[in-house]
Amino acid sequence: MNDDDNIDFALESAPCPLCGEIHAIPEWTAPDRLCGGPGTFTVARCLFCGLFRQEPRVPAGHIGAYYPEDYIVYTRPAPARSGAGRTGPWRRDLLERKARRPLPGGLVKRALLRAFSWTPQARFNPVAMPGEGRRMLDVGCGIGNFAVEMQAMGWRVDGIEPNARAADIARERGLAVTTGHFPDAARALVGGYDLVTMNQVIEHFTDPVGALAAARDLLAPGGRLVLWTPWRTGLCARVFGTYWFALEQPRHYTLFSPRDLQRAVNIAGLRAIWTLAHSSTASWTRSMVYAATGGPREALARRIDASKLVHRLLYWPLRLLDWWGLGDAGILVAEKPR
Secondary structure: OOOOHHOOOOOOOOOOOOOOOOEEEEEEEEEEEOOOOOEEEEEEOOOOOOOOEEEEOOOOOOOOHOOOOOOOOOOOOOOOOOOOOOHHHHHHHHHHHHOOOOOOOOOHHHHHHHHHHOOOHHHHHOOOOOOOOEEEEOOOOOHHHHHHHHHHHHOEEEEOOOOOOHHHHHHHHHEEEEOOOOOHHHHHHOOOOOEEEEEEHHHOOOHHHHHHHHHHHEEEEEEEEEEEEOOOOOOOHHHHHOOOOOOOOOOEEEEOOHHHHHHHHHHHEEEEEEEEOOOOOOHHHHHHHHHHOOOHHHHHHHHHHHHHHHHHHHHHHHHHHHOOOOOOEEEEEEEEOO
């Protein structure tokens, strides 16, 4: 505990959740820039496997104080986008190809699928396809924006959300949501899901491998787990370091590289079948704001962040970073063995 940070609890040390190593090397130190909570927190690199984790960390029993009612995932209800499932057959074929299953069609179709895999439609949500009554569980569903989107495409959606107010809003939108923390809150659910999703959630767990194993147990054989998370190996993290927007201390207990997350899902008994980058323009502009805060360029940085033109201009350069493996966030799709 840092006496000058006004934290009324002690931070705790914990071993690496991936390999169990105790020792770690400090890499970044940052306050809670997003929500303004008390304290300064350190992200350290595991001395054995290289995983980045908060060390020492906020105990799980105290982290709720760093999730205010206006936390970003609890606000901004968004309706389901019409026509979002029109490219569903392409997504299904793409997922099957990534899973190395036989795919009908010749070289032309395979080339078109490869091109489609780099479109915004495929990279934003690779499972936006007709659900046809199949079951899915959205872990950390917030107020239900993603779950509403999938339900509109025919999925039978359940959700789990620890924030009671957000869960109430999701239920008001017609979703079946259990209030509580995963995986404990999932004990009352009937497994056999065709799809489990964690959208910007896995980095919030003190035990990410345990959470992945719990998701595996809820999946039917051959079911898919889809994870969205920041990549700490992206260029944005390298450029801004402690000012990186997705660092988000202390809520992000773990920051993964694609290889780290592949190892985690494999340890949890799943098979990683597809990893891709999907960068955010906001991550760059808001990191710029963090770096400029308190300085003469803060007002300029905030104008840049608010400019729609700037975000449009950044879009295609960031797609190139994704292509080169330097994206600041991404998606991993895993499968439960049959």
